[in-house]
Amino acid sequence: MPVKINENYLLLKSSYIFAEINxxxxxxxxxxxxxxxxxxGIGDVTRPLPQAVIKEFHKAVDxxxxxxxxxxxxxxxxxxxxxxxxxxxxxxPRGIELSEDEVFVSDGAKCDxxxxxxxxxxxxxxxxxxxxxxxxxxxxxxAGRTGPMGEDGRxxxxxxxxxxxxxxxxxxxxxxxxDLIYLCFPNNPTGTTLNxxxxxxxxxxxxxxxxIILFDAAYESxxxxxxxxxxxxxxxxxxxxxxxxxxxxxxxxxxxTRCAYTVVPKELMGYDEEGxxxxxxxxxxxxxxxxxxxxSYPIQKAAQAVYSDEGQKEIAExxxxxxxxxxxxxxxxxxxxxxxxxxxNSPYIWVKTPEGMDSWGxxxxxxxxxxxxxxxxxxxxxxxxxxxxxxxxxTLENTKEAMDRxxxxxx
Numbered sequence: 001m002p003v004k005i006n007e008n009y010l011l012l013k014s015s016y017i018f019a020e021i022n023x024x025x026x027x028x029x030x031x032x033x034x035x036x037x038x039x040x041g042i043g044d045v046t047r048p049l050p051q052a053v054i055k056e057f058h059k060a061v062d063x064x065x066x067x068x069x070x071x072x073x074x075x076x077x078x079x080x081x082x083x084x085x086x087x088x089x090x091x092x093p094r095g096i097e098l099s100e101d102e103v104f105v106s107d108g109a110k111c112d113x114x115x116x117x118x119x120x121x122x123x124x125x126x127x128x129x130x131x132x133x134x135x136x137x138x139x140x141x142x143a144g145r146t147g148p149m150g151e152d153g154r155x156x157x158x159x160x161x162x163x164x165x166x167x168x169x170x171x172x173x174x175x176x177x178x179d180l181i182y183l184c185f186p187n188n189p190t191g192t193t194l195n196x197x198x199x200x201x202x203x204x205x206x207x208x209x210x211x212i213i214l215f216d217a218a219y220e221s222x223x224x225x226x227x228x229x230x231x232x233x234x235x236x237x238x239x240x241x242x243x244x245x246x247x248x249x250x251x252x253x254x255x256x257t258r259c260a261y262t263v264v265p266k267e268l269m270g271y272d273e274e275g276x277x278x279x280x281x282x283x284x285x286x287x288x289x290x291x292x293x294x295x296s297y298p299i300q301k302a303a304q305a306v307y308s309d310e311g312q313k314e315i316a317e318x319x320x321x322x323x324x325x326x327x328x329x330x331x332x333x334x335x336x337x338x339x340x341x342x343x344x345n346s347p348y349i350w351v352k353t354p355e356g357m358d359s360w361g362x363x364x365x366x367x368x369x370x371x372x373x374x375x376x377x378x379x380x381x382x383x384x385x386x387x388x389x390x391x392x393x394x395t396l397e398n399t400k401e402a403m404d405r406x407x408x409x410x411x
Contacts, residue, residue, distance in 0.1 A: 006142070006144075008141060008142050008143065008144045009142055011141050011146065011147075011148050011149065011155070012138060012141055012142070013149045017134055017375065017376075017379030017380070018041070018042050018375075020379070021041050021042070021363075021373065021375065021376075021379075024363075024367070025037065025039070025367065025373055028367055028368070035371045036371055037367075037371045037372075037373060038371065038372050038373065038394065038398045038401060038402045038405075039373045039394065040372060040373060040374050040390045040391050040393075040394050040398075040399075040402060041373045041374050041375045041389075041390075041391065042375075042391070043188065043250070043347070043348070043391050043393060044255050044393060045249070045250060045253045045255055045318075045322075045393050046393055046394055046395055047253055047318045047321060047322075048253065049252070049253045049254070049257070049302070050252060050253070050305070050306070050310070050311050050314035050315060050318070051310070051314060052305045052306075052308050052310040052311035052314060053252060053253075053302045053303075053305045053306060053311060053314075054302075055305065056301045056302050056304065056305035057257075057298055057299075057301065057302040057305075059301070060297055060298035060301035060302065061298050063297075063298075064297065064298060071297040073293060073294070074294045074295075074296075074297055074300070075294060076288050076289045076292055076293060076294045077101070077103075077104050077105065077285065077288065077289075077294070078103065078104060078105025078106075078261065078294065078295065078300065079105070079297070079300050080100060081300075081301075081304055082105055082300045082301075082303055082304045083100045083103045083105065083261075084100065085304055085307040086103055086105075086246075086261060086307075087100070087103065088307075089307045090231075090246065091231065091233070094230060094231060094233075094234055095234070096231060096233045096234065098233075098263060098265070099266070101266075101281070101285075102263055102264060102265055102266060102281065103261055103262075103263055104261060104262045104263075104264065104284065104285070104288055105259065105260070105261045105294070105295050105300060105303075106259075106260050106261060106262060106288075106292070106295065107258040107259065107260065107295050108247065108249070108258050108259075108260050109216065109218050109245045109246065109247035109249070109260040109262075110135055111260075112245050112260060112262045113133070113135055113136060113139075113182075113214065113216055113245050114135045114139040115139075115287070115291075116214060116243060116245075116262070116284070117139055117140055117143055117145070117180070118143070118287055119270075119280065119283040119284055119287055120179075120180060120212075120270065122143060122144050122145055124145065124179035124180050125157070125159060125176075125177065125178045125179050125180070126140050126145055126146075126157075126158055126159065126178065126179070126180045126181075126182070127158075127159040127160075127161055127174050127178040127180070127181045127182070128158065128159070128160060128161065128181075128182045128381075129161045129163050129171045129182065129183065129184070129187070130154075130160040130161060130162050130163060130380075130381040130382060130383040130384070131163065131189055131190065131377060131380030131381040131383050131384030131387070132182065132184075132380055132381050133184055133188050133189070133216070133380070134379070134380065136182040136184075136214075137155065137158065137381070140158065141155060145157060145158070146158045152382055153378070153381070153382035153385075154381075154382055159174050159176060159178050160381065160382070160383070161174060162383040163187070163190060163192070163383060164383055165339065165341070165352065168192075169187070169190050169192035169341065170192075170194065170198055171183075173201065173202075173205050177209060178209075178211060179211050179212065180211065180212055180214060181202070181206065181211055181212070181213045181214065182214045182216070183202060183213055183214070183215050183216070183232075184215075184216035184217075184218070185199070185215075185216075185217070185229075186219040186220070186222060186223060186228075186342075186345045186346035186348075187342075187346065187348075188216075188218070188219065188346075188348060189348055189350060189375065189377065189380045189384065189389040190341055190342055190348070190350040190387075190389075191341060191342015191343055191344075191345070191346035191347075191348035191349060191350050192341055192342055192345075192346070192350070193223070193225070193228045193345045193346070194228070194229070195227045195228060195229075196227055196228075196229050196234065196235065199229050199232060199235050200235045200236070203232070203235045203236075203237055203238045203241060203242065204237070206241035206242070207237050207240060207241050210271070211241065212241055212242070212243065212268065212270065212280070213232065213238075213241055213242040213243070214242075214243050214245070215232040215242050215243065215244045215245065216245045217230070217231060217232070217244055217245060217246055218245065218246065218247045218249070218250055218260075219250055219345075219346050219347065219348075220246070221250070221251035221315070221319055222250075222251075222319060222322075222323065222345055222346050222347055223345045224323070224344060224345055225344065225345055228345055231244060232244055233263070233265075239265035239267045239268065240265075240267045240268060240269070241268065242265075242268070243262060243263065243264050243265075243268065243280070243284075244262070244263040245260070245261075245262050245263075246260060246261050246262070246263070247259075247260040247261075248260060248303050248306060250347065250393075251306075251315055251318075251319065252303075252306045252311070252315050252318075253318065254303070257299055257302065258295070258299065259295055259299050259300065259302075259303045262284070264280055264281045264284045264285075265281065266279060266281050268280040268281065270283075321396065322347045322392045322393060323347065323392065324396065325347075325392035325393075325394065325396060325399040326342075326343040326344075326346075326347055326348075326349060326392035327343065328396075328399055328400060328403060329343060329349045329390055329392060329399060329403060330343040330344075330349055332403035332406065332407055333349070333351055333390075333403075333406070335407070336406070336407055336411055337411070338351050338352060338354070338411070339351070339352035340352075343392065347391060347392040347393055348389055348390070348391055348392070349389070349390045349391075349392065350377070350387055350388075350389055351374075351387060351388045351389075351390060352386065352387055352388075353377075353386050353387060353388055354411045358378070358385060358386060359376035359377045359378040359379070359384065359385055359386060359387060359388055360376045360378065362374075362376070362388050363375075363376045363388070365409070365411075366406065366409075369409055370402070370405035370406050370408075370409060371405065372402045372405060372406060374388050374389060374390045374391075375388065375389040375390075375391075376388060377389060
């Protein structure tokens with residue numbers, strides 16, 4: 001018999017959105033080799049790693065070259081020295097108590113948000129905000145929790161929670177029962193947020209319905225306004241119903257060095273076929289110890305330096321730099337008459353496309369006429385049609401230049 005494939009992969013209708021953008025941009029660059037393209041599509045940082053991080057990185061690499069300090073396999077869950085600092089700096093100041101075995105260090109929030117679904121049954125009903133980070137949707141398609149995509153751009157069996165200007169980008173509670181709920185706030189791609197009361201509504205829903213929230217907090221360090229939770233665990237009862245994902249990528253520049261962590265509280269329960277409560281924490285631990293060998297020692301020592309006084313100061317400078325870019329983008333686009341969202345508690349700016357122009361049409365206009373690359377909103381789901389995402393992660397000089405070019409277009 002021939003080898004059978006996982007046919008769920010065939011349900012994926014298009015390539016990963018950022019791969020599709022790269023193909024279009026590369027084709028344009030080949031045809032226009034002198035075009036000075038400015039990329040503001042993929043959410044990759046441009047500022048270098050903090051010097052405090054680099055110093056510890058070098059030190060740890062040197063340790064790996066000496067017999068006395070060489071480190072081989074480390075704990076799959078992460079080294080205690082990093083986990084202790086995570087708890088002490090990211091959670092305890094907010095009144096959140098965690099034990100070390102509730103924090104799992106990994107090589108990226110993208111990996112964890114994609115892999116977490118493995119520990120849940122295939123018959124669970126999944127809800128996602130729309131627009132949404134594609135990884136949440138596509139990993140569930142690959143696993144077999146959905147049907148094919150319909151003509152409306154939605155996968156069967158997946159529950160979509162529209163977030164548009166009409167509802168202030170606040171998802172409404174599902175009208176049908178759901179089991180797993182993906183929430184990302186500050187949101188990628190819209191850059192919008194939920195306040196504590198709005199987030200409490202979701203926690204209360206999950207507690208009442210025995211659902212689990214998969215909460216992506218990758219952008220929490222960009223929050224500037226009061227009453228916006230940095231962690232879902234600031235909400236009473238959230239430990240009973242939520243897993244939280246964090247990353248060092250966007251706050252400390254680890255997009256190329258890869259380090260993140262996931263919090264799985266011991267209070268969190270799922271249920272077996274007979275209705276018996278089963279703790280989620282040991283399931284994720286088992287998955288990680290089986291499929292993951294842990295993040296390297298030098299990377300974790302570098303990540304620990306994020307929490308040093310010097311590291312915190314440098315990170316604050318980088319975040320301020322990117323948020324200055326965000327303000328420039330917001331003000332420039334508002335000035336030319338576009339409706340703009342986000343960019344206040346997030347490095348993402350979500351733009352309503354000009355009247356009569358769809359997402360890819362706006363992408364083509366900016367690429368060909370201004371040589372600026374953004375992300376078509378429809379790539380994040382059907383409710384993203386008619387919107388466009390621009391990131392603040394480029395340099396200040398490129399951000400100013402890009403906005404100057406766009407301001408000269410006839411929009």
